[in-house]
Amino acid sequence: xxxxxxxxxxxxxxxxxxxxxxxxxxxxxxxxxxxxxxxxxxxxxxxxxxxxxxxxxxxxxxxxxxxxxxxxxxxxxxxxxxxxxxxxxxxxxxxxxxxxxxxxxxxxxxxxxxxxxxxxxxxxxxxxxxxxxxxxxxxxxxxxxxxxxxxxxxxxxxxxxxxxxxxxxxxxxxxxxxxxxxxxxxxxxxxxxxxxxxxxxxxxxxxxxxxxxxxxxxxxxxxxxxxxxxxxxxxxxxxxxxxxxxxxxxxxxxxxxxxxxxxxxxxxxxxxxxxxxxxxxxx
Amino acid sequence: xxxxxxxxxxxxxxxxxxxxxxxxxxxxxxxxxxxxxxxxxxxxxxxxxxxxxxxxxxxxxxxxxxxxxxxxxxxxxxxxxxxxxxxxxxxxxxxxxxxxxxxxxxxxxxxxxxxxxxxxxxxxxxxxxxxxxxxxxxxxxxxxxxxxxxxxxxxxxxxxxxxxxxxxxxxxxxxxxxxxxxxxxxxxxxxxxxxxxxxxxxxxxxxxxxxxxxxxxxxxxxxxxxxxxxxxxxxxxxxxxxxxxxxxxxxxxxxxxxxxxxxxxxxxxxxxxxxxxxxxxxxxxxxxxxxxxxxxxxxxxxxxxxxxxxxxxxxxxxxxxxxxxxxxxxxxxxxxxxxxxxxxxxxxxxxxxxxxxxxxxxxxxxxxxxxxxxxxxxxxxxxxxxxxxxxxxxxxxxxxxxxxxxxxxxxxxxxxxxxxxxxxxxxxxxxxxxxxxxxxxxxxxxxxxxxxxxxxxxxxxxxxxxxxxxxxxxxxxxxxxxxxxxxxxxxxxxxxxxxxxxxxxxxxxxxxxxxxxxxxxxxxxxxxxxxxxxxxxxxxxxxxxxxxxxxxxxxxxxxxxxxxxxxxxxxxxxx
Numbered sequence: 027x028x029x030x031x032x033x034x035x036x037x038x039x040x041x042x043x044x045x046x047x048x049x050x051x052x053x054x055x056x057x058x059x060x061x062x063x064x065x066x067x068x069x070x071x072x073x074x075x076x077x078x079x080x081x082x083x084x085x086x087x088x089x090x091x092x093x094x095x096x097x098x099x100x101x102x103x104x105x106x107x108x109x110x111x112x113x114x115x116x117x118x119x120x121x122x123x124x125x126x127x128x129x130x131x132x133x134x135x136x137x138x139x140x141x142x143x144x145x146x147x148x149x150x151x152x153x154x155x156x157x158x159x160x161x162x163x164x165x166x167x168x169x170x171x172x173x174x175x176x177x178x179x180x181x182x183x184x185x186x187x188x189x190x191x192x193x194x195x196x197x198x199x200x201x202x203x204x205x206x207x208x209x210x211x212x213x214x215x216x217x218x219x220x221x222x223x224x225x226x227x228x229x230x231x232x233x234x235x236x237x238x239x240x241x242x243x244x245x246x247x248x249x250x251x252x253x254x255x256x257x258x259x260x261x262x263x264x265x266x267x268x269x270x271x272x273x274x275x276x277x278x279x280x281x282x283x284x285x286x287x288x289x290x291x292x293x294x295x296x297x298x299x300x301x302x303x304x305x306x307x308x309x
Numbered sequence: 310x311x312x313x314x315x316x317x318x319x320x321x322x323x324x325x326x327x328x329x330x331x332x333x334x335x336x337x338x339x340x341x342x343x344x345x346x347x348x349x350x351x352x353x354x355x356x357x358x359x360x361x362x363x364x365x366x367x368x369x370x371x372x373x374x375x376x377x378x379x380x381x382x383x384x385x386x387x388x389x390x391x392x393x394x395x396x397x398x399x400x401x402x403x404x405x406x407x408x409x410x411x412x413x414x415x416x417x418x419x420x421x422x423x424x425x426x427x428x429x430x431x432x433x434x435x436x437x438x439x440x441x442x443x444x445x446x447x448x449x450x451x452x453x454x455x456x457x458x459x460x461x462x463x464x465x466x467x468x469x470x471x472x473x474x475x476x477x478x479x480x481x482x483x484x485x486x487x488x489x490x491x492x493x494x495x496x497x498x499x500x501x502x503x504x505x506x507x508x509x510x511x512x513x514x515x516x517x518x519x520x521x522x523x524x525x526x527x528x529x530x531x532x533x534x535x536x537x538x539x540x541x542x543x544x545x546x547x548x549x550x551x552x553x554x555x556x557x558x559x560x561x562x563x564x565x566x567x568x569x570x571x572x573x574x575x576x577x578x579x580x581x582x583x584x585x586x587x588x589x590x591x592x593x594x595x596x597x598x599x600x601x602x603x604x605x606x607x608x609x610x611x612x613x614x615x616x617x618x619x620x621x622x623x624x625x626x627x628x629x630x631x632x633x634x635x636x637x638x639x640x641x642x643x644x645x646x647x648x649x650x651x652x653x654x655x656x657x658x659x660x661x662x663x664x665x666x667x668x669x670x671x672x673x674x675x676x677x678x679x680x681x682x683x684x685x686x687x688x689x690x691x692x693x694x695x696x697x698x699x700x701x702x703x704x705x706x707x708x709x710x711x712x713x714x715x716x717x718x719x720x721x722x723x724x725x726x727x728x729x730x731x732x733x734x735x736x737x738x739x740x741x742x743x744x745x746x747x748x749x750x751x752x753x754x755x756x757x758x759x760x761x762x763x764x765x766x767x768x769x770x771x772x773x774x775x776x777x778x779x780x781x782x783x784x785x786x787x788x789x790x791x792x793x794x795x796x797x798x799x800x801x802x803x804x805x806x807x808x809x810x811x812x813x814x815x816x817x818x819x820x821x822x823x824x825x826x827x828x829x830x831x832x833x834x835x836x837x838x839x840x841x842x843x844x845x846x847x848x849x850x851x852x853x854x855x856x857x858x859x860x861x862x863x864x865x866x867x868x869x870x871x872x873x874x875x876x877x878x879x880x881x882x883x884x
Contacts, residue, residue, distance in 0.1 A: 075666050075817075075861070076816050076817050076818070076861070077817070077818050078817050078818050078819055078859040078860070078861075079818075081858070081859045089857070089858055089859070089860075089866060090858045090859050092666065095666055096666075096668075110854075110858055113851070113854055113855060113858070114819070114854075114855045114858045114859040117819065117823075117851060117852065117854075117855035117859070118818045118819060118855065118859065121818055121819065121822035121823060121826065121852075121855075122818055122822065124822070124826070125822050125825075148848065149826050149829070149830070149848065150829075150830070150833065153825075153826060153829050154825055154829065175818075176815070176818075176821070192393030192395055192396055193393075193395055194395050195393070195395040195396045195398060195399035196399050196661065196815075197398055197399045197402040197403075198402050198403070198815070199402075199403050199644075199661075199813070199814055199815045200810060200811060200812070200813040200814065200815045200821060200824070200825075201810060201813070201815065201821055201822065201824070201825040202815070203814075203815030203816075203821065206395070206398065206399070206402075207395050207398075208316075208380070208383070208384075208394035208395045208397070208398040209316065209380050209398060209409075211315060215315045216395070217393065217394075217395065
């Protein structure tokens with residue numbers, strides 16, 4: 027626990043709030059219940075502040091600042107709903123949705139699209155997109171980079187923030203930047219250990235269990251018919267908590283809660299994918 | 310970390326290139342032969358990973374020797390430095406200079422940027438079009454790269470595609486016009502490869518003076534001179550020096566930013582090629598004043614001669630006992646973004662040139678996470694003058710807010726292209742008169758691609774930070790590209806849009822997608838017979854605002870400036 031932390035007072039949308047030293051503006055916003063859109067931010071990953079959808083207006087700053095990574099300083103005055111902020115948030119959502127398929131993003135993301143009045147089609151027909159075929163090169167998960175918003179989360183989860191496997195990185199640059207293994211080598215020949223932690227953090231459905239991908243292709247994926255059963259992984263003594271997503275009496279995917287003290291949302295290949303034996307029916 | 314390699318072995322040549330830089334591997338763990346001991350002891354680990362910063366030099370060694378970076382070569386480099394191949398691939402694919410496909414032994418890079426366009430540049434068959442090569446004073450320009458054991462790079466300007474440039478020696482460079490008053494005064498007077506020649510012109514007198522004065526007094530003089538950084542951001546140099554000097558964490562690093570890549574800018578090249586010892590002296594003074602233990606000089610890849618000259622100057626100065634700190638010359642690899650200071654740090658550290666979010670600022674957390682002083686070449690040249698004549702005297706030149714002299718790179722449609730040194734506050738009209746416009750001038754692009762268009766009725770603007778700010782322009786890097794009434798302004802604007810689309814690092818959304826959309830919309834507008842719809846103008850302005858407000862770094866924040874100023878001021882639309 028350590029020493030109690032000092033409190034820092036800042037003002038957000040003319041409301042005062044005290045948060046502990048070292049908190050971010052985003053922490054303070056959440057404290058006040060100010061809904062702040064985020065895409066590349068996740069509580070269990072280092073902030074990379076690349077999506078820029080969380081930007082806020084900070085008094086005295088020339089440009090907008092990312093709420094997810096900017097640390098609070100005493101006396102900061104922040105606006106989260108000014109015209110400048112709304113404009114940038116809208117443009118970020120529009121630019122992204124005009125270049126990648128965001129249809130599988132959460133309802134929360136769709137809500138932000140509506141709230142900021144994002145109309146991705148207004149850049150016109152025929153603008154460049156990331157459209158490309160889905161990469162299916164193994165039995166466990168697929169990669170659909172036409173849905174990738176380049177939030178860096180999967181790279182972080184594969185690297186020092188969780189798995190330390192470093193099987194993927196950001197390659198290329200500019201509009202052509204993309205997530206890739208070395209030389210775009212298929213996953214089975216890469217360093218990938220199939221922990222699936224990249225799937226766990228992906229906000230757009232670009233990374234997906236193959237079971238889910240196949241069911242979606244067949245039209246049988248139906249979340250309204252799914253239940254979630256919490257259990258503890260049986261494979262070793264660590265005690266990872268599993269959430270088994272079950273549809274029609276079959277496990278269709280496995281997750282772990284981000285705020286779980288043992289996993290922080292991360293699993294290994296066995297916990298994530300080792301469920302086939304459960305539903306192996308005697309033929 | 311378990312490094313998996315599947316690309317097959319590196320060739321003997323590739324291994325020789327890497328080992329030439331790193332020495333031979335001592336064990337299997339470092340990519341060498343398997344020795345019996347390797348089965349029982351692990352070598353490398355942290356020690357290898359601490360050499361991550363050598364990735365770019367290693368990639369250059371491979372590219373220089375073989376002409377491209379094969380999978381086998383990259384994976385061998387990864388083993389030697391303990392870098393995951395996926396991460397190294399991300400780095401090698403980031404930099405335009407590295408080829409991931411085999412190339413011919415000789416590569417011709419032909420500049421198709423604005424200044425060269427105005428000089429009638431044509432990309433010949435087999436030539437690789439590249440952005441500004443910084444040879445605008447002798448445009449059109451090209452760069453020839455020959456791989457192999459006898460690796461060679463040659464800047465060619467003016468480039469004549471009809472001549473046999475592979476066989477014949479490069480055409481004698483037409484001398485760049487120099488208006489020499491202070492910073493440029495030694496150029497052409499001294500032999501840039503001779504320390505004695507530099508000392509005959511008073512070289513290293515400033516360093517001696519600085520050491521006599523003491524570090525604090527040097528910073529006081531720089532502060533009193535009110536010198537503003539010449540790299541483009543115009544930050545008070547004295548304040549920066551003071552912050553680094555006071556930083557409690559050590560080591561302190563000194564970085565000289567010589568990644569001059571702003572289209573139309575070539576002053577730092579002229580300084581480094583013509584007066585390299587002065588830069589070394591400037592770095593020595595900066596390191597002395599701010600307590601830097603080590604220096605890095607990051608020179609853009611396109612300046613082989615400048616790099617050779619400063620490397621030679623460092624060796625000679627060190628041999629003569631004039632240089633107390635170690636200065637390492639690092640070579641860029643074809644990325645405009647690496648002129649951004651935090652992207653430059655990442656590049657030195659062997660990573661993708663992606664800018665970091667600020668704060669923290671470099672003076673607190675910079676290169677390798679340590680307090681770092683970053684100064685542009687011209688800034689350090691100005692420091693020499695300040696030390697020699699005193700801060701107060703320096704501040705009497707120029708204007709109240711912009712002191713001293715400034716170098717301007719005049720190119721395009723003028724009779725005498727070159728670097729002009731004038732006092733801050735000189736008007737643009739006066740500068741243009743010195744260079745002699747060829748015909749009726751229709752516009753000037755001030756500050757390069759990140760700058761803006763200035764129209765004839767604004768030519769009385771004083772060239773000072775405050776003067777240009779008053780008309781919504783910027784001095785930027787000091788680039789002054791002149792367009793006469795025959796110039797195709799649409800082509801120039803499209804080239805700028807393409808430049809930013811090519812050079813965006815791709816990290817943040819407003820810039821990554823914004824620069825792409827900006828280019829697409831501009832192309833669409835200029836292709837339409839009626840000159841574009843009003844809604845497209847609105848779209849561009851919406852994108853511009855988001856890029857300005859929400860991008861991580863200065864590239865995205867300025868990527869719409871020139872185009873916005875062109876659309877409002879140039880007669881390119883009939884909306």
